[in-house]
Amino acid sequence: MMTLSGIMTAGLRRIGLACIIATLAAASAHAGDETTLLAPTGKLRVGVYPGSPTSLVTDPATHQTHGLSHDLGEAFAKRLGVPVDYVSFQRIADVIAAIKNAEVDFTITNATPARANDVSFSPILVAVELGYLVPPNSTIMSADEIDQPGIRIGVTKGGTSERTLGAKFPNARIVPAESVTAAVAMFGRGEIDLYATNKPTLFEISDAMPGARILNGKWGLEHMAVAIPKGREQALPSVADFVKDVQSNGLLTKAEQEAGLRGAVKAEQ
Known part of the structure; x- marks a missing residue:
């Protein structure tokens, strides 16, 4: 015959096990809710x-x-x-x-x-750092030379650079590109003088454009x-x-x- 102490101990164990099961079920339901x-x-x-x-x-x-x-x-x-x-x-x-x-x-x-x-x-x-890339044979050597009439800054349409650089370079002209690929093609057609975006993208472009340079420094961070x-x-x-x-x-x-x-x-x- 189980003693009163034994009955209480068994009861506490059952309560503890029930609590653990309830906790695991709640955690599982919570994870399921988050996935949904x-x-x-x-x-x-x-x-x-x-x-x-x-x-x-x-x-x-x-x-x-x-x-x-x-x-x-x-x-x-x-x-x-x-x-x-x-x-x-x-x-x-x-x-x-x-x-x-x-x-x-x-x-x-x-x-x-x-x-x-x-x-x-x-x-x-x-x-990630933001920077500028110039094509091969560009005469632009630093960011200090960008803000002048006739300089065309390529940016990705709808990107951070399009919203920011117009105010930074009021004398230059901002030229939106539909995509990174489009910007590279614009370089080939002589439609932009430099391209501004995050440096990881600029390094990708420079790898495919021998002689292209990323100017020293940065104009911000993303x-x-x-x-x-x-x-x-x-x-x-x-x-x-x-x-x-x-x-x-x-x-x-x-x-x-x-x-x-x-x-x-x-x-x-």
Whole structure:
């Protein structure tokens, strides 16, 4: 016959086991809720655009694709337990519009105040320098020579440089390009004198344009962060945990290396 003490002990064990089961069930339900919130179609739709290591680049030798949005999007999808679905656009402005319309679930981009009106951002993942690239045989040697009549500054339409450089260089002319590829073609047709964007993209262009130069110095920083649609803020702590984890476990460094990302600096929160 079980003693009163034994009955109480068994009861406490059953209560403890019930609490553990309830806690695990609640955690599982919470994880399920976050997955539904962050990947409502059952896939994580990752917005990418070609030509920037912060988003998507293709190795010409192996034809493998990499980039921060590409690689970390895949890692985040695995974390959520869903497949990844890459959705490609011409330029970052199109990706932001797609996230605003909840047509894309995830990307990594410059967390500007203007964009924060349309999407929700994680803490800063990494910062990249902004700079200028001039074509072969250009006479421009420094940024001090840019602000003068007749100088045409190529920028990506809808990007940070288009919104910023008009005020910085009032005497020069801003010439928007539909994409990074279009900007390279504009160099070939003599339609721009330099191109301004983040340095990782400029290094990609210079690799394919022998003799092109990236001018010394920088005109600012882009603070790259994970962007998700508005209305999903309840899941932002999980996104923030992901950012913290990839910064510390080597995954961010691996993604930067495989994408050939240059011009990055440590993020300051």
